[in-house]
Amino acid sequence: MSMNRQGRKTQPGTPEESLGDQPTHSGNRGLLIEEPLLFELGDTQTTGVDLPDLPESAHDNETRFGDLARREPIGLAGLSEPETLRHYVRLSQKNYSIDTGIYPLGSCTMKHNPRLNENMARLPGFMDIHPLQPQSTVRGAIELMDELAHWLLELTNMKAIALSPKAGAHGELCGMMAIKAAHEHAGHDQRNIVLVPDSAHGTNPATAALVGYRVRSVPAQKDGTVTAQSVKEALGDDVAAIMLTNPNTGGVFEREIVEIAELIHEAGAFFYCDGANFNAIAGKVRPGDLGVDAMHFNLHKTFSTPHGGGGPGSGPVVLSERLAAFAPVPFLLHDGEDSRLIENAGDVGAGKLHPFGRMTAFHGQFGMFTRAMSYMMSHGADGLRQASEDAVLNANYIRASLSEHMSLAFGEDHICMHEVLFDDEFLRDTGVTTLDLAKAMIDEGFHPMTVYFPLIVHGAMLIEPTESESKASLDQFIEVMIALTRDIREGRSEVFTAAPRFTPRRRLDETGAARKPVLRWSPE
Amino acid sequence: MRYLPLSKQDRRDMLAKVGVEHIDELFADVPKDKLLSDLPELPLHAGEMEVEQRLSRMAARNLSAGEARGFFVGAGAYWHHVPATVDHLIRRSEFLTAYTPYQPEISQGTLQVLFEFQTQVALLTGMEVANASMYDGSTATAEAVLMARRVTRRNKAILSGNLHPHYRDVVQNMAHFSGGDLVLCDPAFDGAEELAAQIDDETACVVVQTPDFFGHLHEYSELAKAAHDKKALLIVVVTEIVSLGALKSPGEMGADIVVCEGQSLGCGLDFGGPYVGLFATRQKYIRQMPGRLCGRTVDADGKSGFVLTLSTREQHIRREKATSNICTNSGLMALAFSIHLTLLGEKGLRHLADLNHANAARLAEKLADIKGVELLTRRFFNEFTLKLSRPAGAVVDVLAEHKILAGVPVSRLLPGEKEAENLLLVAATERVSERQMDQLARALKEELA
Numbered sequence: 001m002s003m004n005r006q007g008r009k010t011q012p013g014t015p016e017e018s019l020g021d022q023p024t025h026s027g028n029r030g031l032l033i034e035e036p037l038l039f040e041l042g043d044t045q046t047t048g049v050d051l052p053d054l055p056e057s058a059h060d061n062e063t064r065f066g067d068l069a070r071r072e073p074i075g076l077a078g079l080s081e082p083e084t085l086r087h088y089v090r091l092s093q094k095n096y097s098i099d100t101g102i103y104p105l106g107s108c109t110m111k112h113n114p115r116l117n118e119n120m121a122r123l124p125g126f127m128d129i130h131p132l133q134p135q136s137t138v139r140g141a142i143e144l145m146d147e148l149a150h151w152l153l154e155l156t157n158m159k160a161i162a163l164s165p166k167a168g169a170h171g172e173l174c175g176m177m178a179i180k181a182a183h184e185h186a187g188h189d190q191r192n193i194v195l196v197p198d199s200a201h202g203t204n205p206a207t208a209a210l211v212g213y214r215v216r217s218v219p220a221q222k223d224g225t226v227t228a229q230s231v232k233e234a235l236g237d238d239v240a241a242i243m244l245t246n247p248n249t250g251g252v253f254e255r256e257i258v259e260i261a262e263l264i265h266e267a268g269a270f271f272y273c274d275g276a277n278f279n280a281i282a283g284k285v286r287p288g289d290l291g292v293d294a295m296h297f298n299l300h301k302t303f304s305t306p307h308g309g310g311g312p313g314s315g316p317v318v319l320s321e322r323l324a325a326f327a328p329v330p331f332l333l334h335d336g337e338d339s340r341l342i343e344n345a346g347d348v349g350a351g352k353l354h355p356f357g358r359m360t361a362f363h364g365q366f367g368m369f370t371r372a373m374s375y376m377m378s379h380g381a382d383g384l385r386q387a388s389e390d391a392v393l394n395a396n397y398i399r400a401s402l403s404e405h406m407s408l409a410f411g412e413d414h415i416c417m418h419e420v421l422f423d424d425e426f427l428r429d430t431g432v433t434t435l436d437l438a439k440a441m442i443d444e445g446f447h448p449m450t451v452y453f454p455l456i457v458h459g460a461m462l463i464e465p466t467e468s469e470s471k472a473s474l475d476q477f478i479e480v481m482i483a484l485t486r487d488i489r490e491g492r493s494e495v496f497t498a499a500p501r502f503t504p505r506r507r508l509d510e511t512g513a514a515r516k517p518v519l520r521w522s523p524e
Numbered sequence: 525m526r527y528l529p530l531s532k533q534d535r536r537d538m539l540a541k542v543g544v545e546h547i548d549e550l551f552a553d554v555p556k557d558k559l560l561s562d563l564p565e566l567p568l569h570a571g572e573m574e575v576e577q578r579l580s581r582m583a584a585r586n587l588s589a590g591e592a593r594g595f596f597v598g599a600g601a602y603w604h605h606v607p608a609t610v611d612h613l614i615r616r617s618e619f620l621t622a623y624t625p626y627q628p629e630i631s632q633g634t635l636q637v638l639f640e641f642q643t644q645v646a647l648l649t650g651m652e653v654a655n656a657s658m659y660d661g662s663t664a665t666a667e668a669v670l671m672a673r674r675v676t677r678r679n680k681a682i683l684s685g686n687l688h689p690h691y692r693d694v695v696q697n698m699a700h701f702s703g704g705d706l707v708l709c710d711p712a713f714d715g716a717e718e719l720a721a722q723i724d725d726e727t728a729c730v731v732v733q734t735p736d737f738f739g740h741l742h743e744y745s746e747l748a749k750a751a752h753d754k755k756a757l758l759i760v761v762v763t764e765i766v767s768l769g770a771l772k773s774p775g776e777m778g779a780d781i782v783v784c785e786g787q788s789l790g791c792g793l794d795f796g797g798p799y800v801g802l803f804a805t806r807q808k809y810i811r812q813m814p815g816r817l818c819g820r821t822v823d824a825d826g827k828s829g830f831v832l833t834l835s836t837r838e839q840h841i842r843r844e845k846a847t848s849n850i851c852t853n854s855g856l857m858a859l860a861f862s863i864h865l866t867l868l869g870e871k872g873l874r875h876l877a878d879l880n881h882a883n884a885a886r887l888a889e890k891l892a893d894i895k896g897v898e899l900l901t902r903r904f905f906n907e908f909t910l911k912l913s914r915p916a917g918a919v920v921d922v923l924a925e926h927k928i929l930a931g932v933p934v935s936r937l938l939p940g941e942k943e944a945e946n947l948l949l950v951a952a953t954e955r956v957s958e959r960q961m962d963q964l965a966r967a968l969k970e971e972l973a
Contacts, residue, residue, distance in 0.1 A: 038640045038866055047872035049607055051879060051954065058882035061770060065903070068741050068772050070874075075647045078869010081609055088637075088863060092618035095633035099617035105626075112527055113621050116572050121794075122611075125583025128590050130597040131796030132932045134924045140585030141795050147582075154564050166659035166797065169839070169851040177701050206839035206849035211701040215844045253553035284551060289558050304527075308614075308856025309634035310624035310816065312659070312798030328697070344939045357697030361600055361662035361690035361785075362796025374579060380569035383525045389547045390530050396550055397538045415550050442630055447623075453840070470529035471538065503629040505829040510628075513821035513833040517810060519653045520643040 032504055035090040039521045042077030048084050075523065094504045095309070096447045102469055102477050106419040106450035106462025107201070107249060109279050109301035111391075114378065117304065117371035126370050131362035139338055141366065146332055146339045148373050152297065152318060155384070157288030160324035162317045162331065164364035168276060171296025171315025172207040172243075174359050178294055178319060178326040179241045179270045180211050181356035185326070191240035191269070195231065199224035199250060199456045204243045204274060213240060223410040224250035224456055228259035235267045245274035246290075247281065249454040250409065251395065251419035251462070261291025270294065270323065278302045279466075280392055280418035283385030293320040299365070303372035314368035329355045330363050390467035391418040394474060398463055401478040405485040409457045418466070424459025430488050434459040436496035437484065439507065443500045444480050525569055589793065592929045594960035596887075598907045598951025599737070599932040600661065600688050600763040601796065602788045604876075605955055610790050610863045614856055624816075624852065628831045629823075634855065635830035638818035641862040648768050648865075649782040650775020651804035656816040656832075657858040658801030658850070661785025662691045665731065665761055666698040667814040667848055668781045668803065672729035672757045673704060674812045674847065680726045684717060685709035686736035688763055689937040695731070711938065713900055713909065713947065715740030720750035727754055729781075733761040734774070738934075739904040739949070741771065748778030757781060765789055765802070766953075767905040769877030781805045789868075790860030800857035811837060814848035876954060880906035883961075884952040890965045891950065896972035900947070907951040909934070913972055916948040923967050930964060 027034045061069040079087060096103070103110035121127065129138050149161045162178070165171035176194070183191050194208040199220040208215050218226055218234050225248060242264050246254045254260070264271045273287055273295040279302040287295050299305045299314040319327060332339045333348075341363065342348060345355045379387060399420040403412050407425035410416075424434050438448035438461075450462040465474060487495055500506060530538070535547075544550060551559055570578070589595040589603045597603070614620065618633060625631030625638075638656045645654035658664035669681045681699065683692055683706060692708065699706045707722060715738065719730055730751050734742040744760060751758045760774035762784040774782045784802040791799050803815060810817070811834065819833035839846040868876060884906040892899040896913030912919060916933035923930040934947035952961070 035636070037636070039643065042866065042869060044870035047869040047875075048609070048867035049872050049876075051872065051875050054875075054878055055882050055886065057886065058878060059885075061878070064881060064885070065741065065771060068743055068903070070768070070770055070772050072776070074769075074773075074870050074873070076644060076865065076868075076870040076873060078872060079866050081607075081867065084609055084863065084867050085613065087866070088613045088619075089616070091633040091636055092613075092616045093633065094631075094636075095618040095622045096627070096630040097618045098621035103623065105623055108623055110621075110623060114527060116575060118615060118620075120576070120579045123580060123583040124588040124590055125580075125586040127792045127794055128588040128603070129586045129795050130589065130595075130601060130603065130793045130929070132597055132599050132601070132936065133587065133929055134921055136921065137587035137924050137929070138795065140582040143585065144579070144582050151566060154566055166663060167850075167852050169849045170659060170663070173849060177697070180701055202840035202843050202846070203849050203851050205844035206842070206846040209844035209846075210849050212703050253551070255553045255555075258555050258558065281551075281554075283564055284560055285554055285558055286560065286564075290555075306620045306856065307623045309619055309622045309631075309637075309859065310656070310855030311852040312800075312854045312857055313852050314798075343936070346939055357700065358690060358693035359663075359697065360660060360694060360797075361688065365797040366795035367792075367798050370579070374575055377567070377570050377575045377578060378527065378572070379525065381563040381566040383528070383569040384566075385563060386525060386528060390528055390535075392550050393530070393535060393538055393542070393547060396542045400542045415552060417550075417553075438627070439629070442627065447630065448627060467528055467530075471531075471534040473529075500629045504632050505629050505827060506824040508628045508823045508829050508831045509821045510831050510833065513819040513831050514836070517817070517833055518820040519639075519810065519817055519833075520646050521639070 033090050035087065037521055038087060039077045041083065041087060042079045044073060044076060046078040046080060048079055048081040101445060102465065102473055103447045104449045104463045104465050105447065106464040107276060108450065109464060109466060111304055111466040112468035113304055113306045114375060116378065117374040120374040121367050121370040135341060142339050142341060144373055145369060148369050149332060151376050152316060155282055155286065156295065156318045157286035158318035159321045160319040160327050162327045164328060164330060164359045165296065165315040165317055166360055166365055167311065167313030168296055168298040168315045169203040169207065170359065171317045172203055172274065173210060174328060175272050175294035175296055175317045176207055176211045177356055178323050179272060181326045181354065182323055183240055185354055191238055193239045195234050195239060195242040197226045197244065199248055199454050200243060200245060201249055201274065201276065208243065220456055223252050223414060224248045224454060225252055225254050226260065228256045228263060231260050231263055235263060239267060239269045241270040241272050243272045243274060245276060247277045247417040250421045251416040253417055257290050265291065276301060277418065280388055282388050283381060284388050288320060293323050299368050299372040304375040305368045305371040312365055312368065314365035325352055325354050326356055328357055328359050331355065387467045394465040394467060394469055395420045397474055398465055398478060402481055405482050419462055419464035421457060422461040423457045427459065427488065431493040432488050432496045434461055436499065439499035440484055440496045443502050446477060587927060592927050594928045594964045596931045596950045596952060596964060597929050599949050600785060601793055602764060602951060602953050603793055603955055604788050604953050606790060606792065606864060607867050609867060610860050613863055614860050619856065619859055625832060628829065632829060635818050637859050637862055639820060639830050641858045642818060644862060644865050645802045645804055649784065649804040650773030651782050652807040653810055654802060654804035655813055656818050657853040658803050658815055659854055660797065660799040660801045661763055661783060662694040664783040664801035664803050665691045666695045668759045668783045669695050669704065669729060669731065671781065671812050671814060672759060675809055676728040676755065676757060678726055678728040680705040680707065681728055682707040682719060682722050682730045683709060684719060684732040685711040686717060686738060686740065687731055687733045687761060688737045691761060713738060713943065720747055723751055723754045723756055725754060727756040729757040729759050731759045731761065733763065735764060735767055735905045735907065739901040739908040741903045741905060744777040759783065764905060766877050766880055769873040770881060771905065786861045790864035791857050798854060798857050800854040800861050810834065812847060815850055816853045879954040883954065883956050884908065887952045887961045890961055891968065894965060894969045894972060897968065906953060907949060910948045910950055912946045912948055915945045919971055922971055926967060928964055928967050
């Protein structure tokens with residue numbers, strides 16, 4: 001052991017000197033700091049803001065509000081400003097994020113979130129404007145919405161757009177409402193069935209049910225795709241629409257999509273495309289060319305607006321010529337040089353437009369429009385196309401690199417789009433499950449892929465690297481995955497079943513959480 | 525391109541590994557004639573400077589609240605001061621760029637925030653439980669009506685005429701498509717509305733708002749009793765959450781579901797979104813609740829921790845039988861809300877509420893003195909309705925030319941309502957200065973003279 005002249009060690013101690021897993025006095029472990037609940041830290045008398053004094057003219061609560069004055073304490077805890085920062089910074093350090101490392105959640109598209117977008121959304125001219133200011137004072141905001149609409153319509157070759165839906169599932173709802181409104185307008189009330197492949201995301205059947213449709217399942221092939229033949233068999237004059245995700249939830253492009261669209265149209269139904277995976281084909285394929293009638297985007301997937309730990313999303317919907325008249329309010333109307341926001345259905349008069357109603361208060365997730373616009377302008381037509389190609393290349397690179405070590409759900413020769421699907425065949429009789437492998441990846445410093453989705457594959461593992469990963473990052477990921485599969489083959493199952501070991505918390509009792517739900521803190 | 529790390533050499537090497545020569549071989553499943561050979565007709569990539577310039581030019585065409593000589597616009601979205609700490613914290617990578625906390629071991633940060641958020645919302649609304657947030661107040665209201673239909677197994681909802689018209693439209697749209705019956709009451713500009721008599725044995729819920737769209741404050745305890753007598757639910761909507769710092773909570777009045785727009789805390793105006801919907805109810809209804817829920821549990825070492833729970837209600841398990849099709853919440857805005865409320869604390873929130881009311885009261889006094897102005901709202905929080913001697917829309921437009929954003933003409937949200945034509949909604953938050961109040965008063969006086 002070498003020492004410097006102050007008697008301080010200049011090299012770490014030997015393993016024999018380490019204390020291993022012994023607990024610390026504080027419960028903290030270095031940078032992993034235990035953080036109590038806000039309500040255990042703060043109290044009702046502490047505040048972290050300095051507000052102006054009340055004017056002398058102000059009356060007390062009872063005089064002002066009488067029986068409506070709040071009399072009882074609320075129980076809200078407050079912290080000073082430095083304590084607040086520390087509380088939330090410590091909490092943040094218990095999260096994995098895109099900026100931490102690869103986040104290969106299939107179908108979630110965890111791509112890089114450029115910070116330019118954040119700055120642009122915070123320009124006072126965008127951030128500090130009210131949705132109900134006179135339109136003459138928000139020309140720039142309307143211009144931005146118009147520009148965003150132009151890009152989205154151009155990328156899809158569609159005719160109209162509804163910008164207001166708040167998230168992907170809300171966009172689905174909007175698209176299906178437009179379809180139902182069109183059928184109602186045409187007097188096709190007998191159409192009450194929506195075809196949904198059994199490989200679809202859960203929001204699809206849930207949305208169909210919400211607008212009062214019944215779901216008829218269409219059997220998917222082994223790779224989750226749907227054939228024109230199976231659609232034909234399910235079609236009838238009671239069918240209002242089909243909901244199809246393309247590329248599908250297994251990362252495969254629907255090969256017979258054009259034939260399917262033709263069949264749907266011949267039968268007098270509409271084609272709803274779930275655009276959750278548009279990031280694989282932006283700049284390469286236009287859904288309008290395929291016969292799609294309505295499709296939502298997830299601006300938080302394809303166009304890089306941040307996921308924020310679970311929202312806010314944004315789910316604009318593009319509509320074909322056949323559905324263009326049935327957008328909700330508000331919508332943009334070109335009016336000379338500038339566009340106008342039409343806010344009330346009554347404002348269009350009797351004519352070609354039949355707006356069906358309102359999806360949300362105000363005009364939608366404008367803050368996300370700014371971010372998406374900043375992203376698209378940065379990429380441009382060439383960059384968007386390159387991003388799609390890189391996303392597909394990265395997924396196929398993982399597919400090719402792991403094909404011998406894990407089991408590809410659709411066989412070794414099956415190319416994929418932006419995400420690659422494995423099943424748990426390679427885990428058979430090893431004592432390790434898909435979940436165990438996911439948890440072991442956490443110990444290795446990776447966020448796991450999506451597990452147990454889509455449902456059509458046993459023990460599914462859906463890996464979506466996105467275009468944001470460098471080759472070095474992918475190689476590192478691949479190398480560790482191969483090493484883990486070697487551990488599995490060599491029977492080191494405890495590495496997996498005990499995982500994760502190096503996280504702020506180990507596996508949590510989800511069954512107990514659901515059986516006796518504790519959804520809030522309560523004073524003792 | 526700065527967002528794409530692969531070099532040309534990387535791409536060549538990777539294509540070789542995959543065993544194809546050209547990227548389009550990986551798009552082989554796309555019908556040949558549908559694969560674009562040309563780029564879309566859109567501009568090419570641009571550097572940061574250029575994007576900044578283009579977007580800044582657009583932003584400069586807007587009159588922002590800070591640039592205005594007075595800002596009095598409300599009607600469901602309010603210009604409050606958000607402490608700098610809030611925005612700093614929500615921009616942290618670990619909050620901003622994380623996904624929904626599906627892997628709880630590496631998401632305890634987001635999960636603990638949600639648990640604290642749920643507690644704050646429950647306390648503020650006076651309810652037993654709250655969810656992890658909704659898209660916004662209007663969609664939360666539509667979800668509350670759907671939930672009331674599930675709980676009561678009845679189909680009819682009675683909507684107060686003083687509910688925010690956009691909220692009413694959203695509920696109406698959802699009811700139209702999902703097959704719900706609605707009773708839509710006419711607006712009561714004076715705030716006096718008789719709803720109890722309309723509740724019958726087929727009523728699932730009554731939906732009311734306080735402060736209501738016109739600013740009137742309401743005591744709904746009697747209405748709650750009337751609803752409960754008929755086994756219907758009372759849904760109370762709050763679009764200005766700061767008001768709950770001064771006013772009796774809907775929970776104390778006997779509400780069964782409380783939905784709020786949480787925008788006032790933590791969120792900017794953002795031209796209408798993203799905001800954050802709050803949703804609170806009674807413990808006994810949690811399995812009928814929409815949206816994400818975070819629950820407390822223990823880990824394998826017995827340590828306390830958090831998970832998303834009761835997901836058997838949700839679409840990814842229940843598919844077409846789910847309580848809602850919602851797949852996300854408004855996570856980052858819920859975080860912003862929670863941080864802002866933590867900074868305020870109970871003491872700060874109460875003071876903020878008092879300031880808002882004091883400013884509004886002072887403004888109302890100044891404006892009510894003007895010839896051609898009548899104050900319609902007697903008891904209000906930070907927003908009230910004026911009846912002008914002329915149509916309010918034109919007045920607002922003229923004042924906007926002088927950079928005074930005087931408020932929201934009611935006719936913008938209630939078009940065709942003859943009696944609403946001259947009504948102006950005016951809001952005053954803690955940001956409004958005495959000078960701005962005087963400027964508005966002067967301008968309004970001149971305009972109405």
